[in-house]
Amino acid sequence: xxxxxxxxxxxxxxxxxxxxxxxxxxxxxxxxxxxxxxxxxxxxxxxxxxxxxxxxxxxxxxxxxxxxxxxxxxxxxxxxxxxxxxxxxxxxxxxxxxxxxxxxxxxxxxxxxxxxxxxxxxxxxxxxxxxxxxxxxxxxxxxxxxxxxxxxxxxxxxxxxxxxxxxxxxxxxxxxxxxxxxxxxxxxxxxxxxxxxxxxxxxxxxxxxxxxxxxxxxxxxxxxxxxxxxxxxxxxxxxxxxxxxxxxxxxxxxxxxxxxxx
Numbered sequence: 090x091x092x093x094x095x096x097x098x099x100x101x102x103x104x105x106x107x108x109x110x111x112x113x114x115x116x117x118x119x120x121x122x123x124x125x126x127x128x129x130x131x132x133x134x135x136x137x138x139x140x141x142x143x144x145x146x147x148x149x150x151x152x153x154x155x156x157x158x159x160x161x162x163x164x165x166x167x168x169x170x171x172x173x174x175x176x177x178x179x180x181x182x183x184x185x186x187x188x189x190x191x192x193x194x195x196x197x198x199x200x201x202x203x204x205x206x207x208x209x210x211x212x213x214x215x216x217x218x219x220x221x222x223x224x225x226x227x228x229x230x231x232x233x234x235x236x237x238x239x240x241x242x243x244x245x246x247x248x249x250x251x252x253x254x255x256x257x258x259x260x261x262x263x264x265x266x267x268x269x270x271x272x273x274x275x276x277x278x279x280x281x282x283x284x285x286x287x288x289x290x291x292x293x294x295x296x297x298x299x300x301x302x303x304x305x306x307x308x309x310x311x312x313x314x315x316x317x318x319x320x321x322x323x324x325x326x327x328x329x330x331x332x333x334x335x336x337x338x339x340x341x342x343x344x345x346x347x348x349x350x351x
Contacts, residue, residue, distance in 0.1 A: 094346060108134045116140050120293040123225070126180070126216060130159070133180055143225055145180040148214040150207070152176060152192055154239030155184035162203050162210065166267030169259070172196055172258025173206070175214040177221040181230050188232035191221050200262075200289065202269040211313070243270060252276040254301035254350050258290045258317030276349045277303070278326065278341065283349070287323035301340075301350040312349060 092099045101117075105113040107129075112134055116124070121141040126133070128147040138145050147220065151161035153176040163172045172191045174194035181187040181274055193213055197206065206266040224230045250268050265288045273284040287288065297304065297313040310321040321334040341347075 107131050108137060110175060113140070122223060125222065127214060127218065132182075132184065135182060137307045138180060138182070146177050146190060146218075146221060146225070147180050147185070147187075148218045149176045149178065149185055150214065151242065152194060153178060153185060153189060154235040154237075156242035157239055158242040159244040160240040162207050163245060166197070166201070166206065167204055167264055168264045170197055173210070175210055175217050175219055178235075186235060188234055189228050190225065190232055191217055191218050200266065202266045202287065203348045204270045216223075247272070250274045252285060252350070254312070257293075257313040257318045258314040259293060261314055261319055262288045262290050273325070278349055281327040281345065283327065285321055285323075286325060286326040287321075289318060289322055290321045292318040292322040299348065301348045303347055303349070307338060308335060310338055 090099060091103075102112065102115055104114065105320075108131070108247055116137065123143045124137075124141045124145040125148070126145065129147070133145055140294060149157075149161065150173070151157075152172070152174045155161075156173075162173070172194055174192055176192045177190040178185070178329060179187045179190060195209065195213065221230065245268070250264070250272055252264065254261070254276070260297055261274075265285050268274045269286045273286060275282055275284050277283060291309075291311055294316055297318045300313055300315050302313045304318065312321060312326075313318050321337070323331055323333060324333045324337060326337070332340070
């Protein structure tokens with residue numbers, strides 16, 4: 090956005106706080122019809138919300154009222170959702186609680202990562218934002234209140250990414266893809282941190298051994314979960330580049346079969 094604004098010689102302001110008196114004065118000077126935000130990490134206070142004639146709209150990467158907050162894409166995948174989408178809404182003083190303008194839904198592939206889904210939703214969101222602005226300008230949208238029963242998608246913390254191998258394989262897989270490529274789900278290998286970036290459920294049910302134990306296969310990195318087996322396709326050991334599961338077997342597991350999380 091910054092590069093596009095500079096190329097088009099549009100006014101560019103990057104305030105530490107959009108609610109500062111200086112920023113409020115600048116926005117009032119523009120005689121705004123509409124203000125649009127996307128992936129913006131600050132709450133707009135009433136003084137800002139009242140400035141544009143048609144209001145302030147936000148593009149949010151979920152089907153509101155589900156997954157309000159900072160990390161809707163990540164939490165949708167972590168929870169194993171099969172569908173998500175984008176929403177444009179009129180902003181109010183709450184966290185993603187304003188009246189809905191338009192929504193577009195899309196199915197989620199069971200192996201899709203947060204990075205892959207984010208790229209798709211970014212394109213969908215851009216198109217929906219343009220459509221929203223055009224219809225709002227022509228008076229063709231009737232804002233509708235969000236239905237009850239909203240859920241939250243709070244900011245992620247490091248502990249959220251720790252893999253618990255006693256979980257079932259599908260749940261671990263959803264955690265991994267929900268945090269890939271950033272911030273990354275993680276475990277330990279002989280006391281060192283390892284990021285797990287891409288996985289596949291090799292077997293859904295049944296006990297395969299002690300959770301976290303690497304199973305004796307030389308061509309695939311298979312790990313026992315609480316229920317089922319997880320294949321690790323890509324991972325990043327501490328101080329190392331991203332490698333495949335097979336590379337990990339050849340480089341780290343030559344002497345003995347080990348266990349993640351220990």
